[in-house]
């Protein structure tokens with residue numbers, strides 16, 4: 677967990693960490709990864725943030741730090757990234773950091789249902805970013 681909270685208001689979500697974002701700095705996260713790699717020889721990190729890319733610059737700093745300092749590490753976001761909170765640069769950074777798995781929290785293929793659930797996700801953008809990720 678590199679951050680807690682999500683500012684969105686999807687009606688089905690427990691938002692157990694609250695709506696206010698409390699994020700660790702990139703340096704703090706990278707120091708923990710260094711500790712885990714050095715002392716426990718881990719080879720993979722599974723990120724479980726509610727909304728890892730809500731702060732794009734922080735996410736890029738973490739991903740680039742992993743790429744530059746831990747080239748043998750694998751990472752995954754099976755917990756789900758918002759499909760409208762990624763772009764080509766973020767996806768490339770994930771790949772370069774050893775990313776091999778991204779789960780997008782899409783929830784429904786119906787724009788009407790997404791609106792009813794207050795997911796505020798544009799399915800055209802989802803299609804575009806899934807294609808980019810692939």
Ligand code: SF4
Pocket residue numbers: 682683684685686689690691726727758781795
């Ligand atoms: S974007 Fe994800 S974490 Fe945030 S409220 Fe919606 S489902 Fe929950």
